[in-house]
Amino acid sequence: xxxxxxxxxxxxxxxxxxAVIYLGYTLTLWLRARRALKG
Amino acid sequence: MSADxxxxxxxxxxGAWVTGLALAGLAGVYVMALQYTPIEARQGLAQKIFxxxxxxxxxxxxxxxxxxxxGGLYLLLKDPRxxxxxxxxxxxxxxxxxxxxxxxxxxxxxxxxxxxxWDSRLTLTLFLFLLFxxxxxxxxxxxxREERARFSAVVGIMGLVLVPFIHLSVxxxxxxxxxxxxxxxxxxxxxxxxxxxLLTSFGIATLLFIGFVTMRYGxxxxxxxxxxxxxx
Numbered sequence: 001x002x003x004x005x006x007x008x009x010x011x012x013x014x015x016x017x018x019a020v021i022y023l024g025y026t027l028t029l030w031l032r033a034r035r036a037l038k039g
Numbered sequence: 040m041s042a043d044x045x046x047x048x049x050x051x052x053x054g055a056w057v058t059g060l061a062l063a064g065l066a067g068v069y070v071m072a073l074q075y076t077p078i079e080a081r082q083g084l085a086q087k088i089f090x091x092x093x094x095x096x097x098x099x100x101x102x103x104x105x106x107x108x109x110g111g112l113y114l115l116l117k118d119p120r121x122x123x124x125x126x127x128x129x130x131x132x133x134x135x136x137x138x139x140x141x142x143x144x145x146x147x148x149x150x151x152x153x154x155x156x157w158d159s160r161l162t163l164t165l166f167l168f169l170l171f172x173x174x175x176x177x178x179x180x181x182x183x184r185e186e187r188a189r190f191s192a193v194v195g196i197m198g199l200v201l202v203p204f205i206h207l208s209v210x211x212x213x214x215x216x217x218x219x220x221x222x223x224x225x226x227x228x229x230x231x232x233x234x235x236x237l238l239t240s241f242g243i244a245t246l247l248f249i250g251f252v253t254m255r256y257g258x259x260x261x262x263x264x265x266x267x268x269x270x271x
Contacts, residue, residue: 036261
């Protein structure tokens with residue numbers, strides 16, 4: 001029986017990267033929305 | 040004019056609500072994936088990357104398919120609303136692709152032993168991403184509205200043609216990439232906890248797509264109205 005690999009760091013990195021991209025894109029939309037509605 | 044601006048504001052607001060709801064749902068998916076789903080024995084915790092990678096891939100391919108369909112519709116109807124939707128969907132697709140193309144290699148390193156391999160699925164997906172980055176650059180470079188819509192509709196249709204190849208590439212060519220677990224002819228093959236989390240994550244990714252596109256559409260509408268106002 002093989003041991004389960006210890007690779008949790010990769011999972012944490014992937015979850016952080018995904019959150020940063022989603023939140024970053026949301027922020028750009030929010031900033032652009034504010035600018036568009038001001039204009 | 041002010042009524043149109045009010046419509047743009049209302050669309051942005053609705054999009055923001057849906058996006059907020061979807062982001063809260065995404066946090067729920069993180070909790071489900073970490074707490075509720077079992078650890079896969081052979082892949083370990085890295086397997087849980089699947090719950091963010093596969094839904095991002097789904098939303099990216101959905102976005103790009105809709106760009107192609109909207110492109111075809113634009114060429115038939117010449118309706119600027121369809122072109123506007125295509126542009127918004129392309130941008131959102133690029134954002135989802137960024138998640139897909141970064142989380143994939145992070146999974147690949149511990150499982151395959153390499154960040155990247157030039158096999159059919161990965162190469163075609165990267166090509167699709169670059170095609171739609173090119174689509175956005177093309178749109179930014181062209182100033183004539185009709186010309187921009189026509190040229191980008193053709194690029195969008197080219198992207199749509201790639202989508203089924205990407206889905207079928209794991210069957211058509213020798214590839215390291217795993218075959219679909221959900222979107223396949225037979226029943227899904229995974230424990231119920233994993234299946235529930237995966238289905239939830241697909242639903243949330245779709246909701247996030249709707250929120251992003253709605254918000255982006257409202258912004259594009261407001262921008263177009265401001266441009267038309269400046270031209271008058």
